Structure formats: structure tokens, C-alpha cells
Amino acid sequence: MTTQTRFRIGVDVGGTHTDLVLLDTDTGSLAIEKVPSTPANPALAVLDGVGRFIAKGIDPAAIEFFSHGTTITTNALLQMRGARVGLLISAGYRAIQEVQNQARDGNPFDYFYKKPEPIAPQSLTREIPGRIDFEGNELAPLDEDIVRQAAQELSDAGVESIAICYLFSFMNPSHEETSRKIIEDSFPDIQISTSSEVMPRIREWPRLSTTLLNAYLEPVLVRYISDLAKGLDEIGVTTPQRFLMQSNGGVMPFTAAISGGKTVHTLLSGPAAGAQAGAYLAAEDAKSGLVTLDMGGTSCDIAFIEGGAALETTEGVVDRRPLDVPALDLTTISAGGGSIAWIDRGGFLCVGPHSAGADPGPACYGKGGEDPTVTDADIACGFLNPEQFLGGAQNIDAKAALIALILKIGDPMGLTGLQAAAGIRRIVDMRMADEVRVVAAKRGVDPQEFTLLPFGGAGA
Structure with a gap:
């Protein structure tokens, strides 16, 4: 039967x-x-x-x-907890991760500005002789011995994954494919990502960035x-x-x-589902625009829905890094219920990008977490009812939340626990509102003409 x-x-x-x-x-x-x-x-x-x-x-x-x-x-x-990655790149171009496209994101007047940490640091980057021209013709043969030597060095350095990105490989992938085979034959346990497979399109820095992201996350x-x-x-x-x-x-x-x-x-798997659900709802009234705001425990994702469909792009950005693959046009920021509040070296209150996650979680979970989070601030401010958290299925220690706020934020800044909680809330709310305004400006639309559709539970 x-x-x-x-x-x-x-x-x-x-x-x-x-x-x-x-x-x-x-x-x-x-x-x-x-x-x-x-x-x-x-x-x-x-x-x-x-x-x-x-x-x-x-x-x-x-x-x-x-x-x-x-x-x-x-x-x-977002939490920089991917694999240890090595990089093989065309000779003479090892500094691309540092140079990028010479653009500066964020506040141009930030004296403490730092670019995102390179996924493959210089110590794990190897230059490989060999050159393909812009028409796909071979100008110089691939030095296979150097590839073998580089692979051995990277393996000895403990890399789990190797990204391969050579100039104009999208026109002729033979050098990348040969390099892949050499590494696979000698080091079958190492994951390999080639730019000709991940993003076979022009634009050197976005192609490298996308390939590095694939290499960084594939073992995970x-x-x-x-x-x-x-x-x-x-x-x-x-x-x-x-x-x-x-x-x-x-x-x-x-x-x-x-x-x-x-x-x-x-990379935008979870957020894309929420945006698609928003598009489904908006399709009932195609004239109505929606802004979906998906705030989870670690990140917050924003999407604009117009004409009953989520906007799409092939030139995205995730955590300030180019991501050039077909995707719904989503913006992700590290602001979730579990985002940890901390004080920077200038004495300013910051929230994220690190998250307390589910274990140990926010201090109010009572699992040993000592860092104050957005959820702890919500508990302290009364936005969440401790007795009805997850429908009462999870015990919440409101006192532990307040203690964490006082010890880690309040005392160092001369604030009460409630003032620290209110400050955390203001920062998170401001970041989300600012991001909606920025995305709306890029789209050339008025956010006042859109309906906000929030969901996600903020980690709860």
C-alpha cells in the first residue's frame, strides 16, 4: 500500500x-x-x-x-564567519581587493572610515602568470607550476576554499578551468570557485567580489x-x-x-521569500506600492514593490560588497533583534553588525549572554511583554536585560539602563528609516506614496 x-x-x-x-x-x-x-x-x-x-x-x-x-x-x-579563503589572481593585480573601484561608500566625512575586511587577505593571495586579452585570445600561457605551488602554499595555510579570478576569463575560461583541475587533482577537499562560472561578465571588481563571496560561503x-x-x-x-x-x-x-x-x-534567500510574499499581496492592487521591511534576529532587509512585482537587479550590494547575480532588489543592513550594542573607540553608541544569535542569545534569554541587544532594549522599554514572548513558550529574564544594558552601555556612558535602551532603539530605528529613504531616493520615488509592510519578528 x-x-x-x-x-x-x-x-x-x-x-x-x-x-x-x-x-x-x-x-x-x-x-x-x-x-x-x-x-x-x-x-x-x-x-x-x-x-x-x-x-x-x-x-x-x-x-x-x-x-x-x-x-x-x-x-x-554579516558576521564574517565564513570559510578561510585563498585567491589566485592574474599577475600584477593582487591589490584589487584594496583598490576596488576607488569609490567610498557611507559618510565621506567619516574620519574613521574603513573598507570592508578583504575576504582573501594579501597573505592568502597569489599572482598567477598567464594572460587572456579582451577578445579571449591567449597572450601568455598559464604557468601551471606556479598554480601548483600556490595551491600547495594555500593548502598549508589552512584554506577551505579558493577563488580563481583571471582577467577576461569571461571571454575565455580556459586558464581558470585548467587551474581548477590542477587544484582538484591535488587537493580534492578544497572548494573552488571560478569567476567564469560564478559571474561570466565584464567588470573586474564586481566579478572578483562575487567570486570571493561564493568561495567564502560555499563551505558553510x-x-x-x-x-x-x-x-x-x-x-x-x-x-x-x-x-x-x-x-x-x-x-x-x-x-x-x-x-x-x-x-x-x-545570499538573499530568506529575504527574497518575504519580498515575494509582499509582491503577492501587492498584486491584488497593482497601483499600490509597498515597502517590505523584514527585521529578523541578525539583519533587516528592505525591498520596494511596484506594479505588483518586486524590483530586480543584477548589480546588488550586500554588506558593502558588490554582488552581481540576478536577485530581487533588496537592501540588507545588520540591524536585528539580536544585534549587539557596543561603544566604539570614540565613545559613541553603536549597534551591530555582530549578533548574539540564538545561543547564547540576548541577555534576557538567560543562557549566559552578557552583551545587550536590541531585544534587551525592547524588553527594558516595554515594547515586548516578557510573559508573552513567543506566546509564553520562552522564559524571559527582564532583570538580566537591564543589568546588561547598565553594565555595558549605561555605566560607561553615564546613562541609566532605560536611557541606554532608548538610545539603542533610536539608533536601530534611525538606521532602518534612513535606509528606506536612501533606497527611495535611488529609485526616484516618494516613500510617502508607499505602504509599509513590516514582518520578521525581529528575532522573536
Whole structure:
């Protein structure tokens, strides 16, 4: 007797909590679960949530479809917790990461301005002789011995992943492909990302940046997908229809997400799902514009919906880094419920980019967290009811939140705990509002003509 498949599961894996929805296609009924994320192994939270559905009587063999969006790669980038990456680049061009396009983002009058930390530092960058011209002709052969030597040095340095980006490889990828094969033959455990595969288009710095992002995040996603696929098999969810949300609002199979330079297409996976939902709602009235504001535990994502559709781009920016892949036009800032408040060397109050995550989480979680977060500020200011946090499913220590605010922010700045909490709230609110204004200005639209659609739970 065969089991009739009738259930579909959608999952949103955030940095703080993981949300799951189960749809019964026969009745149209929905079941919802929310579980704490497990940053050390994000797949465990997903499996925990699916297991709760099964414990309530759902036959795992009857689950026909499993799809999810995730901020795993997004959060790994925002918190700089990706892989150790080496870089092979054309001889004479090793400083591209530092020079970039000579543009300065942010406040031009910031005396303490710093560019984003390079994903592959100079110590892990190797120049490779060989040259392709702008028409794809070989001007100088690839020095394969130097490639082998560079790969050995990078392996000895403990890299998990290597990015390869040569000039004009989008016209002729032969040098990158040869370099890949050399490394794969000698070091099969090292992940390899080539610019001709990740972003085969003109524009040197965005192509390098996108390739580095793929190399930085691929080992993170490979571990997650492998653990999740194995776990689903073990609990009986054997459907082959397992999908991951892409940054462009579509989905791709698990296997595609970790091969062929596709990892970078998941950088806006979770946020894209929210923007698509906003577009679905806006489609009922195409004349109405929406601004979606998805504030999670680690980041906040903003999208403009016009004409019933989310705007798209192939020239995005994530955490001040070019990301040139097809994607919904989303803006991500490191402002979430778990974003940690701190004091910079100038004595100014700052919030983010680091997040307390789910473990130990905000101080109010009572799991040993000592750093004050936006959630702690919300508790102290009375925006969140400690007795009804997650519907009362999670205990909240309001006293611990106030103590963290006083010790880490209040005392050093001569403020009370409540004043520190209010300051944190103002900074986060201002950053989100400013970002909406900036995006609106770039689009040439008036934000007053758009309806705000906030969601995400801010980590709760």
C-alpha cells in the first residue's frame, strides 16, 4: 500500500529562530512551528521543527514537497564567519581587493572610515602568470607550476576554499578551468570557485567580489545542506523535491545550490521569500506600492514593490560588497533583534553588525549572554511583554536585560539602563528609516506614496 503524499513544508531559517509552516493540500489547513535556531549546526533546528510535525501525527512519507529560505549565508557574511579563503589572481593585480573601484561608500566625512575586511587577505593571495586579452585570445600561457605551488602554499595555510579570478576569463575560461583541475587533482577537499562560472561578465571588481563571496560561503552551505539532507532521510522525509530559495525569488534543488558557483545565489534567500510574499499581496492592487521591511534576529532587509512585482537587479550590494547575480532588489543592513550594542573607540553608541544569535542569545534569554541587544532594549522599554514572548513558550529574564544594558552601555556612558535602551532603539530605528529613504531616493520615488509592510519578528 502506497502512502498518499499531501503535505508541503515551507521553512525560514533565521539567525535566531527557525519558522516552519506545514500545508495540508487536501484541506488547506496550516500548522506552524517556531524553534530556536542552532547556529553551530543550523540543520538541527529545521529537523527539530519537522520532527514536531511528525510527533503530532504527520506521516513523514506523506510530505511531498520541502522548500525553504535561509539567512545562513547572509548571516555568515554579516558576521564574517565564513570559510578561510585563498585567491589566485592574474599577475600584477593582487591589490584589487584594496583598490576596488576607488569609490567610498557611507559618510565621506567619516574620519574613521574603513573598507570592508578583504575576504582573501594579501597573505592568502597569489599572482598567477598567464594572460587572456579582451577578445579571449591567449597572450601568455598559464604557468601551471606556479598554480601548483600556490595551491600547495594555500593548502598549508589552512584554506577551505579558493577563488580563481583571471582577467577576461569571461571571454575565455580556459586558464581558470585548467587551474581548477590542477587544484582538484591535488587537493580534492578544497572548494573552488571560478569567476567564469560564478559571474561570466565584464567588470573586474564586481566579478572578483562575487567570486570571493561564493568561495567564502560555499563551505558553510555545503555543510548545512549535507547535514539537512542526511537528517531528513533519517526521519523519513524522503521526497526528492527539496528546494532552496534563490535571491531572485525562485527555487533550486539542494544539489544545485552547492555546485556550479550557485552558492552566492542564496545570499538573499530568506529575504527574497518575504519580498515575494509582499509582491503577492501587492498584486491584488497593482497601483499600490509597498515597502517590505523584514527585521529578523541578525539583519533587516528592505525591498520596494511596484506594479505588483518586486524590483530586480543584477548589480546588488550586500554588506558593502558588490554582488552581481540576478536577485530581487533588496537592501540588507545588520540591524536585528539580536544585534549587539557596543561603544566604539570614540565613545559613541553603536549597534551591530555582530549578533548574539540564538545561543547564547540576548541577555534576557538567560543562557549566559552578557552583551545587550536590541531585544534587551525592547524588553527594558516595554515594547515586548516578557510573559508573552513567543506566546509564553520562552522564559524571559527582564532583570538580566537591564543589568546588561547598565553594565555595558549605561555605566560607561553615564546613562541609566532605560536611557541606554532608548538610545539603542533610536539608533536601530534611525538606521532602518534612513535606509528606506536612501533606497527611495535611488529609485526616484516618494516613500510617502508607499505602504509599509513590516514582518520578521525581529528575532522573536
